[in-house]
Amino acid sequence: MLKKLIFPVAMLLGLVSYEGRAENPLRFAFLTDTHLAKGSHSVTDLRRCIEDINSLDSLDFVLFGGDMTDFGADDEIRMAKKMLDSLRYKYWVVAGNHDAKWSESGCNTFRNVFGYEQFEFEAGGWRFLGCNSGPDMRMAPALLPRESMEWLETLEPGRKSIFINHYPQDTSVLNYFDVTRALKRAGVQLEIGGHWHQNRVMDYDGLPAVLCRSSMTDKSRPAGYNVVRLWADSVSISERRLSDTGWVQLEPWYSRRLAEVADTVRYDSHGIAASYPWLRYDVNDRFPQVQEVWKLQDNSNIAAGFAAQGRRAWYTTASGSVRCIDVRNGKRLWSKDFPGKIFSTPAVSGRYLVFGCTDGGIYALDARSGRTLWTARAGKSVLASPVIFGGKVFIGASDGVFRALDLRTGAPVWSFEGVEGFVECRAYVDEQQVVFGSWANKLYSLDTGSGELKWVWKCSKPSRMYSPAATWPVKAAGRIFIAVPDRRVYVLDASSGKELFHVEGGREAIGLSSDGEVVLAKTMHNTSYAFRADVPVPAGGELPVDAQLWRVPNGMHYEIGPTQLVEAGGMVITASDKGNIHAYSLADGSPLWTHKISVALVNPMQIWKRGQDVYILASSMDGVVVLLRVSIS
Numbered sequence: 065m066l067k068k069l070i071f072p073v074a075m076l077l078g079l080v081s082y083e084g085r086a087e088n089p090l091r092f093a094f095l096t097d098t099h100l101a102k103g104s105h106s107v108t109d110l111r112r113c114i115e116d117i118n119s120l121d122s123l124d125f126v127l128f129g130g131d132m133t134d135f136g137a138d139d140e141i142r143m144a145k146k147m148l149d150s151l152r153y154k155y156w157v158v159a160g161n162h163d164a165k166w167s168e169s170g171c172n173t174f175r176n177v178f179g180y181e182q183f184e185f186e187a188g189g190w191r192f193l194g195c196n197s198g199p200d201m202r203m204a205p206a207l208l209p210r211e212s213m214e215w216l217e218t219l220e221p222g223r224k225s226i227f228i229n230h231y232p233q234d235t236s237v238l239n240y241f242d243v244t245r246a247l248k249r250a251g252v253q254l255e256i257g258g259h260w261h262q263n264r265v266m267d268y269d270g271l272p273a274v275l276c277r278s279s280m281t282d283k284s285r286p287a288g289y290n291v292v293r294l295w296a297d298s299v300s301i302s303e304r305r306l307s308d309t310g311w312v313q314l315e316p317w318y319s320r321r322l323a324e325v326a327d328t329v330r331y332d333s334h335g336i337a338a339s340y341p342w343l344r345y346d347v348n349d350r351f352p353q354v355q356e357v358w359k360l361q362d363n364s365n366i367a368a369g370f371a372a373q374g375r376r377a378w379y380t381t382a383s384g385s386v387r388c389i390d391v392r393n394g395k396r397l398w399s400k401d402f403p404g405k406i407f408s409t410p411a412v413s414g415r416y417l418v419f420g421c422t423d424g425g426i427y428a429l430d431a432r433s434g435r436t437l438w439t440a441r442a443g444k445s446v447l448a449s450p451v452i453f454g455g456k457v458f459i460g461a462s463d464g465v466f467r468a469l470d471l472r473t474g475a476p477v478w479s480f481e482g483v484e485g486f487v488e489c490r491a492y493v494d495e496q497q498v499v500f501g502s503w504a505n506k507l508y509s510l511d512t513g514s515g516e517l518k519w520v521w522k523c524s525k526p527s528r529m530y531s532p533a534a535t536w537p538v539k540a541a542g543r544i545f546i547a548v549p550d551r552r553v554y555v556l557d558a559s560s561g562k563e564l565f566h567v568e569g570g571r572e573a574i575g576l577s578s579d580g581e582v583v584l585a586k587t588m589h590n591t592s593y594a595f596r597a598d599v600p601v602p603a604g605g606e607l608p609v610d611a612q613l614w615r616v617p618n619g620m621h622y623e624i625g626p627t628q629l630v631e632a633g634g635m636v637i638t639a640s641d642k643g644n645i646h647a648y649s650l651a652d653g654s655p656l657w658t659h660k661i662s663v664a665l666v667n668p669m670q671i672w673k674r675g676q677d678v679y680i681l682a683s684s685m686d687g688v689v690v691l692l693r694v695s696i697s
Contacts, residue, residue, distance in 0.1 A: 089293040089300075090188030093117050093153075096129030096230070096258030097278035099162065100144050104134070109280045109287035110147055116304065116311045117289075118152045124187060126153050129258035129276060130160025130197065130230025135503075135528065136167035136174070138444070145177045156183045159196040160230035160259065161206060166503060166529070168462040168486040169445045170405045170422035171200055182215055189296055193219070193250070194228035197237065200382055201407045201447065201488070202367050202685065203534060203549075203572060203624050204641040204665040206231040207238045209365045210687045211383060216246040222324075223251040226294070231259050232275055233268045238642060238664050239686060241337035244268050245327055253322040254299055256292070263290070263303060263317055269329050269339065274301060274318050297322055336663070342621075342642045343660055351657035353695045357679075358394040359661070362387070362687035368449065369627075369668025370681055371412035373431065377670065377681055378417055379689065380406035386419065388434060391681065391691065398434040402427070409449035409490060409668055411457070416471055418457050420446030426459060426467070428474055438474035440467070448500075449490035453512075458498055460487025466500065466508070468515060478515035483508065485531065492537040492544070497558065499544055501532035507546060509561055519561030525550045534572040534626045536668075540580040540597035547574040553585050555607075567607045569593065575629030575636075577650060582613065584629040584636050592618040592638065592648060614653035620646060625665050632671045633678045633696045639666035643684050647694070662688040 098110045117126060128148070133140035141163070148155055159174050159181070167174070174196075175181050182195035195212040199205065208216075208229075227247050233240050233255060247255065254272050261278040276290045288305030291313065301318040304311055330338045334345045348354070364383035371378045377391050382405050388397040404423030411418050417431040422445040428437045443463030450459040456477055457469040466487065468477040485504030492499040497518060498510040505528055507521040523530050530550045538545050544556040547570040555564045569587035576583060576597070586592045593615035595607060602611060609615055618638070625641035635647040635656055643662035648655055662684035670681040676697040683689045 087295065089295045090124055090190065091122055091294075092124050092292050093120075093126045093289055094129060094256060094276055094292055095126065095279050095289045096276050097131045097160070097261050097280065098128075098144070099131055099134040099278070099280060100140050100147075101134040102139070102143070106134070106280050107143075107147075112287050112306060113279050113289050114147060114150055116306075118150075123153050123291075126151055126155040127192075127194070127228055127256070128155065128157040129228060129256065130158050131162040131258060132157065132160070133163050136163045136165065136169075136171075138169055138173045141173050141177050156185070156192070156194060156228075158182075158194045158228055158230060161197065161199060164196065164198055164200045165203065167201065168447075168503070170407050170447050171196075172404050172422040172445060182212055184219070188294060189224065190294060191223045191225040191251070192228065193225055193252070197230040198365075199665070199685070200365065200367055200405075202665055203626050204685065205238050206236055207365075207664050207685055208243050209382065210362070211364060213239070213242060213246065214363065216243070216250060219250045221249050221251060225250055225252045227252045227255040229255065229257050232257055232266055233271070233273065234266070235339070235341055240268070241329065241331070241340065242335070244271055245329065247271060248325050248327040251324065253325060254320075265318060269337070271325050272320055272322065276301075277303065343644050343658065345660050347644075347658050347660055351659060354657050354659045355693050357691040357693050359688065359690040360394045362689060364687055365685055366667060366683045366687055366689070367407045367685055369409040370670045370683070371410040371417060372670045372681060373412045376431065378410050378412065378431070379683060380408060380410060380419055381687075382407065384421070386410070386417075386429065386434070388431075389689070394689065394691065400429065400434040404445065407447050407488075411450045411452045413452040413471065416452070418450045418452060418471075420448055420450065420459055420461065422447065426450070426457070426469065426474070428457075428471070440469055440474040440476070442467070444486070448487045451491055451493045453493045454495075458491055458493050460489070460491065460500055460502070462486035466491075466498070466510065466515070480508075480510050480515045480517065482517065485528065485533065488533050490536045492539050494539065499537045499539070501535060501537070501546065503528055503531045503533040505531045507532045507537070507544075507556075507561075509544075509558075521554075521556055521561045521563065523548055523550060535574060536628050538574060538576045538583070540576055540583070543597060545574055545576075545583050545597070547572050547585060551588065553583070563605075564601050565605050565607050567593070567595065567612070571624055572626035573628055575631065577631040582631070582650065584631065586618060586620070586623065586629065586638060588622060588624055590617050590619070590621050590623075592616055592636070592653060594636070594650070594653065616648070616653035618646065618648065619655060619658070620644070627666055627668050630669060630671050633673050633694075635678065635694070635696070637669070637671060637680065639669060639682070641665045643688075645669075645680065645682060645692070657694070659692060661690045662686055664688075
């Protein structure tokens with residue numbers, strides 16, 4: 065109780081010295097977590113905040129701390145821009161996870177509408193810096209993009225600065241230690257963020273910070289925002305909120321003297337901070353059977369997997385490039401840039417390399433040279449990954465259309481125009497059906513030859529965030545298997561779409577053994593499990609634990625990565641959202657080895673067996689690309 069009493073008194077004492085100064089402070093409004101969605105009270109709340117800001121005569125500008133939209137939809141982003149343009153003051157914005165994770169445009173609309181993804185400006189003797197936080201399009205903890213990190217690292221050092229980002233720069237962000245080190249080098253003395261929807265005082269290894277309330281009304285408070293006063297060496301923050309009698313400004317809840325922050329953090333030989341809570345690179349020393357053949361660092365985020373053929377492999381980058389590398393040594397053979405970000409895992413067949421792009425293009429390149437062979441256009445961004453089957457390309461998009469294209473020419477074979485929500489996944493395709501999910505809670509099955517709708521399955525949860533949209537469906541024993549964010553794996557009859565049963569535990573990652581007989585899954589909370597694809601349908605609709613082949617602790621703890629599980633050489637190879645690759649025995653689930661390649665989400669992998677070795681071509685969201693060789697002798 066004593067600590068609770070001392071804190072407000074100390075804050076109040078600080079206010080006397082700051083608020084009583086003669087010089088005029090810099091003064092700006094800070095809004096965050098507006099979560100705009102059509103028909104939501106969030107729109108009314110933001111409109112009221114803007115009206116109040118416009119009534120104030122002494123502001124210098126306005127800052128927004130991310131999660132402006134609820135789902136990153138194009139119309140939500142445009143609505144946000146239109147509303148913000150009604151401000152009488154200049155404003156700057158950064159994107160949050162809700163603006164980026166579920167973006168139907170792959171974050172292109174945010175960049176195109178607002179014109180930037182990071183900002184830097186001067187005011188009142190301070191430099192203001194802001195950038196997006198991720199995660200872009202993939203379910204994982206936040207990760208400042210590689211491009212943003214390179215921007216921070218090139219800033220003039222030692223300049224008195226304020227940093228704006230949606231996330232707290234603690235372990236909520238996978239590369240938090242690199243971020244705070246770059247901020248301290250740049251001269252940042254205070255960070256302001258959101259994400260938690262409440263006013264909170266924070267400290268990031270000595271870097272003072274605050275998180276600010278959402279503008280939205282909730283059960284405990286009305287609509288509101290914060291007003292920041294900034295002097296040459298101190299700061300004060302007060303909340304303004306709507307009351308029954310109008311807008312009121314509360315007493316400051318944060319007041320602090322600001323000064324340069326030295327970096328006193330201890331880092332290990334790999335540059336990881338002592339506070340890092342997950343597996344470190346020294347785990348690799350425990351498993352000498354796993355060797356890195358080569359490793360490289362791309363200058364961009366990577367949020368998709370590989371295509372591989374012979375000695376060549378291809379991957380795409382979030383900055384809009386396609387790279388071709390020699391699998392033997394990682395040497396880059398060619399690279400080609402495109403007008404939009406790319407989140408599509410490419411597919412290759414013969415000379416044709418195919419992928420989707422957020423500029424709305426579906427491209428086929430010559431796999432050897434990178435020359436464009438054909439381009440097909442969608443009405444919106446193409447985030448989905450293509451499947452090449454039977455001389456055709458099967459791919460979804462964000463325009464409500466799923467397409468089958470001729471592989472040689474890109475000419476349309478058929479189009480299904482009834483897709484609700486946007487498509488992100490790679491479809492399952494065989495001679496009978498094409499199966500894919502969308503961000504409208506739905507899973508579709510189309511006839512492979514005609515594109516005719518065969519059936520639709522819908523997740524019972526009303527929120528679209530529980531959609532079976534990121535999972536890559538698999539099929540075996542006449543059944544479709546999907547992992548859904550409602551924490552279940554669902555088993556459907558492939559011909560009718562009838563739900564046969566579900567298994568508790570899962571999110572968006574699923575896989576099959578190489579012989580197609582065993583279904584592989586992981587939960588969000590430290591568990592992996594397996595069951596036969598042809599297991600008898602259980603009574604009651606839920607597969608009990610005793611009907612599963614095994615269900616074991618997996619040592620991954622809290623984990624939400626969507627990358628599919630793969631089996632090779634009797635090993636179930638599982639990627640994590642924190643840069644680790646784990647292997648378990650297909651026979652009983654016992655752990656075999658762990659290898660760390662990065663601190664970020666591991667993307668879909670290419671895995672093959674040669675002799676007594678298994679090779680794993682892997683990448684991570686922060687741009688690491690690596691080839692591993694695993695001895696199974």
